[in-house]
Amino acid sequence: MNTVLGRRARVLAATTATAGLVLVAGCTSTDSGSSSKTSGGVALVKSGQLTTCTHLPYPPFQSEIDGKVQGFDVSLIDLVAKDLGVKQEILDTPFENFKTGAFLNSGECDLAAAGMTITAERKKNVDFSDPYFDATQAVLVDKNSGIASFADLKGQKVGAQAQTTGEDYVKGKGLDPVSFESSDAVLNGLRTGQVKAVVIDYPVVQGWLKDKANAAAFKVADNINTGEEYGFTVKKGNTKLLAAINKALSQAKSDGTYKKLYEKWIGPYDESAASPAASASAS
Secondary structure, three states: OOHHHHHOOEEEOEEEOOOEEEOOOOOOHHHOOOOEEOOOOOEEOEOOEEEEEEOOOEOOOEEEEOOEEEOHHHHHHHHHHHHHOOEEEEEEOOOHHHHHOHHHHOOOOOEEOOOOEOOHHHHOOEEEOOOOEEEEEEEEEEOOOOOOOHHHHOOOOEEEEOOOHHHHHHHHOOOOOEEEOOHHHHHHHHHOOOOOEEEEEHHHHHHHHOOHHHHHHEEEEEEEEEEEEEOOEEEOOOHHHHHHHHHHHHHHHHHOHHHHHHHHHOOOOOHHHHOOOOOOOOO
16 A cells, blocks of 8 residues: 555445445535434434445455455445445545544544454553454564574564554564554565564465465464454444444354355354454453
8 A cells, every 4th residue: 555545544435245336435525524323323424324444455354456445344344334224435544543543533434444453452542343353463474584483583674564463562572573554565575675574463464375476485484372353443432333333243143144254355264253252452
């Protein structure tokens, strides 16, 4: 993702999981800041749509494919939008805003979906949904690097995505990572030799390694179970929207939709990802 898009919000097209492609027009000034009620009694920042803040790219959770934003997070929130009788609109925003809840508090978005780990610190600023994904951190290196584990990273240049738990984990282990704005920039840093290894969420690495060129050049040197779980966020106190999100997640897990979406975007289904779990305070 280029720097311009990383620093300002923009509206993008999203796909729906059930109704095919939905093309979303840009926001208009006439309905800016307006609030409407859905049939479920949920107040939305814009009439007829569920506005989702995200940060691109972060495959397989959300990324632009053929000019449209698609991914696991997008598909799950489409289920929420369908239940509310509206369509989803995606707004690309800087990731640091997810930690503070800035775009939620300002009324620009109804919720945030960005492959975001549930942490005690973030809970101070936003309310999280039930966990919807269990994640681990992966150490990705060049196959010829000689690095075989996280312990081998000492004294090496290590890359991580800024403002993420991967970056926090590396810092917590006494390393000084090179921070990149986006996941694409993280991979490019490894590819161009700016860093010798990167630490980032394993599902992201899985997505990278689906590309034959990446699979030929890089390998996972270590997989770190940090107990991380992803959640969607809403403005503090927005209990009705939070309940709608949790209801859609629960229904998707019980009727098989979650499994289908997991296999489409992530890979072979991990039963533990769909089992009830308490929110973790990951590193």
